[in-house]
Amino acid sequence: MAFLGISGVSRGLLQSSVTTHYINPLPKHPLRDHKYEVWSKGTELHPENYRYVAGMSSSLVMEVHPKKDDKEKSSVVVEEASWIDLYLPEEARGYAKLARLDKPIGTWLLAWPCMWSIALAADPGSLPSFEMMALFGCKALLFRGAGCTINDMFDRDIDTKVERTRLRPIASGLLTPLQGLQFLGLQLALGLGILLQLNNYSRVLGALSLLLVFSYPLMKRFTFWPQAFLGFTINWGALLGWAAVKGSLEPAVVVPLYLSGVCWTLVYDTIYAHQDKEDDVKVGVKSTALRFGDNTKLWLTGFGTASMGLLALSGLSADLGWQYYASLVAASGQLGWQIGTADFSSRADCSSKFVSNKWFGAIIFSGVLLGRTFQ
Secondary structure, X not given: OOEEEEOOOOOOOOOOOOOOOOOOOOOOOHHHXXXXXXXXXXXXXXXXXXXXXXXXXXXXXXXXXXXXXXXXXXXXXXXXXOHHHHHOOHHHHHHHHHOOOOOOHHHHHHHHHHHHHHHHOOOOOOOOOHHHHHHHHHHHHHHHHHHHHHHHHHOHHHXXXXXXXXXXXXXXXXXXXXXXXXXXXXXXXXXXXXXXXXXXXXXXXXXXXXXXXXXXXXXXXXXXXXXHHHHHHHOOHHXXXXXXXXXXXXXXXXXXXXXXXXXXXXXXXXXXXXXXXXXXXXXXXXXXXXXXXXXXHHHHHHHHHHHXXXXXXXXXXXXXXXXXXXXXXXXXHHHHHHHHHOOOOOHHHHHHHHHOHHHHHHHHHHHHHXXXXXO
């Protein structure tokens, strides 16, 4: 069963095919000043003195128009309730949402380059270290959450002006910036504990990534290429995974792997950025979605082709078996499907295509695993 929660609305009757509810008045900080509630799909209230407004848009924000004799117009923010809302204590919900625990796709996208690299570093005919993969899986969860916390602290004023991000914990007032900073300290402390389990070479390499993590949220203010900067940040595990296993780097293998991840990120995060392009223009922030405009598919085809070529080069340098190249064919099809069928005018479709990249990462990992095991 689907669940939706509505934070607040000043006036209006919501009519749509999804959950609707009526709350009056709209709190200044909906998630902090108003008790957050959850209703099952189909729940509706019909105040007699209000009538038709608007159907639900593809985003999570609906414009609400009161009856004709009232000139006011307001909006209602609708958020799909996750397991966090349903099962966690109220005190923990804001922190869990700040770490995006209900949206694991970011963790997958950070984890896959690590897993590719760890599998590549395995000896021919051997499976990768499951202990190392488990360690990097935990690292991905923690550092993805830390990155989100940093991003939300820096972007709290911007997030309040963007439909998709208005309900983020700090932007909505559910958590204060100080609480966010304290939570970040905990996340980084736990991440440091994982980093200390690695060799000295990897510790230094891992610590260097923090420069990228703290800088990335600022890039959208200065360049139309923040997605490229994200690529260099989120794919750092392509270097770190190999270093954690080998104690050094093999540039012929890991540099093409790393750059392929950067190009892959430019594909999926540009698709993702198309969700916010109208708001980005209003707020004054930049993205590759705005830079590429109507030529987005042409640009993404180029980056997708470059990503696959670099993955092939990395595999050749690592002397992987034919199974790896078979996986590249399958992954090319998945990436081509994303680019070819993406509807940049639909936020729902952009979100769906973005999330599908967990399968792209899984295909590449299976290819590395088989190509190394049966080498």
